[in-house]
Amino acid sequence: MTKNLKLAALATITAFSSTPVLADALARAKAIEIIKRDFEPRGQADLDRLAEDGLQAICNRTGNSPASENAKRLEADQLAMVKLPADGKLMGDWKAGEKLAQSGRGFTWSDKPGLPVGGNCYNCHQISPKEQAYGTVGPSLYQYGKLRGNTPDMQKYTYNKIYNAKAYNACSDMPRFGHVEALKPEQIKDLVALLLDPESPVNK
Amino acid sequence: MKKRGLESLVTGMVALGFSAGALAQAAEIDHAKADAEFAKFRAEMEDSNPAELFELKGEELWKAKRGPKNVSLAESCDLGLGVGKLEGAFVKTPRYYADADKVMDAERRIVWCMTEKQGFKFEDIAKKPFASGNFTPDITSLVTFVAGHSRNMKFAVPLNDPKVKEVWEIGKEITTYRAGPYDFSCNTCHGSDGKRIRMQNLPNISKPEGAIKGVFGWPGYRMTGGVMLTSQWRMNDCFRQQRFPSPKYASDTVTALLTYMTANSNGQLYKGPGIKR
Numbered sequence: 001m002t003k004n005l006k007l008a009a010l011a012t013i014t015a016f017s018s019t020p021v022l023a024d025a026l027a028r029a030k031a032i033e034i035i036k037r038d039f040e041p042r043g044q045a046d047l048d049r050l051a052e053d054g055l056q057a058i059c060n061r062t063g064n065s066p067a068s069e070n071a072k073r074l075e076a077d078q079l080a081m082v083k084l085p086a087d088g089k090l091m092g093d094w095k096a097g098e099k100l101a102q103s104g105r106g107f108t109w110s111d112k113p114g115l116p117v118g119g120n121c122y123n124c125h126q127i128s129p130k131e132q133a134y135g136t137v138g139p140s141l142y143q144y145g146k147l148r149g150n151t152p153d154m155q156k157y158t159y160n161k162i163y164n165a166k167a168y169n170a171c172s173d174m175p176r177f178g179h180v181e182a183l184k185p186e187q188i189k190d191l192v193a194l195l196l197d198p199e200s201p202v203n204k
Numbered sequence: 205m206k207k208r209g210l211e212s213l214v215t216g217m218v219a220l221g222f223s224a225g226a227l228a229q230a231a232e233i234d235h236a237k238a239d240a241e242f243a244k245f246r247a248e249m250e251d252s253n254p255a256e257l258f259e260l261k262g263e264e265l266w267k268a269k270r271g272p273k274n275v276s277l278a279e280s281c282d283l284g285l286g287v288g289k290l291e292g293a294f295v296k297t298p299r300y301y302a303d304a305d306k307v308m309d310a311e312r313r314i315v316w317c318m319t320e321k322q323g324f325k326f327e328d329i330a331k332k333p334f335a336s337g338n339f340t341p342d343i344t345s346l347v348t349f350v351a352g353h354s355r356n357m358k359f360a361v362p363l364n365d366p367k368v369k370e371v372w373e374i375g376k377e378i379t380t381y382r383a384g385p386y387d388f389s390c391n392t393c394h395g396s397d398g399k400r401i402r403m404q405n406l407p408n409i410s411k412p413e414g415a416i417k418g419v420f421g422w423p424g425y426r427m428t429g430g431v432m433l434t435s436q437w438r439m440n441d442c443f444r445q446q447r448f449p450s451p452k453y454a455s456d457t458v459t460a461l462l463t464y465m466t467a468n469s470n471g472q473l474y475k476g477p478g479i480k481r
Contacts, residue, residue, distance in 0.1 A: 024377070027370075031377035031460070038457035039443075042450035049384040049449055056382045060389075063380070104402075107385050107447045123401050135401045137393065166387075175386035182385065 028061070043109035055166055064171035071170040079167035082160050082178065085185040090155040090192055097194030098201075100187055101127055107182065117182040119191055120175070127194065128201040137173060145196040146203040158192045254425040255348055255477035258340065258432045262349025265342050271322025281317035283310065283350065294354035295474050298463040300367040307371040309462040311347045311436045312454040318343070330453040334440070335431035347434050348423045348477045355476030359419070361467040368463065371456075375464030378457060379409065384447045390461070392446075394418070415468030424480035433480070435462055 041047050055074055058066050066074065084090075103118025105111055121127055124137035127144075148154050160167050163178030163185075177183040183191075194200050266277045283293035284301065297310040304316055318324045335344055362368050379390035390409070393399065397414070399406040408414035422435040439458045443451050451457050 023373075027373040028377045028380075031374045031381060034374065034456045034460065035378065035381060038452050038455035039449040040452055045384075045444075045447065045449040047449055049447065052383050056387055059387075060380060060382055108444050109450060110444060133403045135399070135404075137399050137401065137406075173387075173392050175388075180385045 025061075044107070044111065044113040045109040055170065059171035062171075066170055074170040075167055078164045078170075078176070078179070079160060082163045082167060083185060084159070085189055090152075090159045090189055091150070091196060092186065092189030092191075092193045094190070094193040094197040094200035094202075096187075097190035097192070098128060100183075100190055101194060102131070119177070119183065119187070121191065124174070129204075130201055141195060142202060144202055145198065145200065148196075150196040150198070155192060155196060158195055159188055162188050162191050253478060255352070255423065255432065255479070258345045258348040258423070258425075259352040259477065260349075261340075262345035262347070262352075265346050266349055271318065271324045273321065273323040275322055277314070277317055277321070277346070280321035281314065283313055290350060290353035292354055292357050292360075294351045295357045295359045296362065298368065298371070298459055298466060299362050300365050307368055307459060307463060308454075309435070309459050309466075310350055311343065311434050312459055314346050314350065315343060315454050326454075333453045334437040335433055336429070337431075340432055344423065344432050344434055348432060351423055351474075351477050354474055357474055358471055359416075359466055359469045359474055361463065361470055363467045363470065368467070371460050371463045372467050374456075375460035375462075376410075378460055379464065386447050388446045390442065390446070409465050409468065412468055412470075412472060415465045416472045418465045419462070419469050420472075420475060421478040421480055423477045425478070426480045428481065432477075 035050055039047060039050055052060060055078065058070065058074065062070075065071075097119075100119040101121035103116075104120045104123045105115065106117030106120070111117075121141075122131055122134045124135040126134040126136075126140040126142050129142060144158075145154075157168075162183070164176040165172040165174035166176055166179075175182065178185065178188055195202055197203070269276050278288045280287065282301075282303075283289065284296055284299045285291075285293050294310050297313065298307050300307050301313065301316070304320075306316075308316060315326065315329055318329060319326050329341070329343060332339070333341055333343060335341060363372060379395065382389040382392070389395075393401060393406045394409045394414070397408045397411070399408075407417035409418050418438075419435060422433070422438055424433060425431070426433050436453065436458055439461050440451055440453075443449070
């Protein structure tokens with residue numbers, strides 16, 4: 001699958017290449033060559049992290065905007081890999097979600113391997129109005145549920161989005177928290193509750 | 205000079221303690237205000253800059269005959285403007301060095317001089333290249349000393365040199381490369397305007413006004429941890445937060461990124477080794 005996607009990406013580049021694109025592709029090839037040579041494993045961060053998966057490879061080669069046909073296929077592939085919680089319920093405990101949203105830990109070479117990984121949510125999003133130290137890389141999620149309601153469809157969309165943001169936007173900046181097993185389904189449920197529960201401060 | 209430096213460092217540390225607390229409080233209220241406050245604080249610290257202590261140490265190291273070959277860097281190291289020439293050399297790096305057939309940033313060039321001219325082993329320098337706790341590597345003091353001789357000069361990376369331009373292009377590509385568990389590239393955080401992680405403003409390094417924020421102030425005395433750190437360290441820590449493995453010290457990847465960012469800052473003022481949050 002990954003190999004096929006890579007081939008598809010190469011074919012796309014060949015079909016539409018003009019001189020500047022070729023120059024970019026050459027610089028990219030050199031960049032990748034030196035990246036592969038210039039790193040060493042440290043802590044939990046092994047060299048396999050330098051390799052692109054199929055989706056990363058296409059995002060990297062299209063300036064994060066693949067042709068819409070390709071984007072749709074990628075998104076469908078990512079969505080198909082989402083695992084739903086065993087009990088079928090998608091809303092957990094918003095208080096646990098808030099705690100998880102606060103933590104930005106995990107996956108760096110200085111983090112202890114196996115340490116529970118944080119949701120990293122406030123790093124990039126405004127969420128609860130009580131937390132003023134929020135990032136702005138992603139959109140504000142304040143009043144997320146109040147604006148959208150918490151229908152089963154909205155719960156499912158929100159769960160899927162946190163599990164794998166690329167299921168709806170192939171080259172989204174947001175990590176694929178469930179897909180890479182940073183967060184467990186139970187934890188994602190708590191984040192869904194933080195965003196959708198009418199009792200959550202997000203929706204007050 | 206030395207004594208005055210030490211005294212002002214002590215005064216500075218007291219000021220640091222107070223201001224760090226004040227900053228944290230201000231940050232909760234108003235981000236812009238906190239930034240303005242730090243800028244003001246930084247300006248006030250210019251007369252008692254802790255980086256000066258490392259410049260003094262670096263000067264001693266630069267002039268001393270050292271290494272298995274017992275030569276000084278002052279009499280052997282060409283930073284690009286001629287052997288031993290320091291004025292303005294730092295703001296004209298990274299640049300291409302014909303004797304090494306490589307584009308190098310200033311820190312990497314000094315390491316090259318230490319190995320090629322003085323006979324030090326690269327492995328020994330690369331073993332612990334960054335300051336931590338009470339330890340400051342010689343190379344850090346040396347870079348700080350060299351950088352101090354470009355204080356208040358404008359960045360002028362020779363981007364018209366095709367070899368430098370090629371490395372700049374590679375650096376640009378590295379900033380777009382997404383990989384790792386979180387799919388992050390440099391540009392995820394540093395590729396567009398007006399973004400923040402928590403309270404931390406993220407400069408857009410593709411533009412002159414953002415790129416200067418990435419290189420300005422390095423080498424810098426970092427309030428967090430109280431150590432003198434270089435731009436090689438800064439790139440290393442970026443990759444940590446990107447959830448990547450560790451870039452090798454003085455490697456092509458780091459040089460390419462520094463070439464991209466520094467050349468994007470061309471024409472803007474380098475204020476010299478300073479203080480970082």
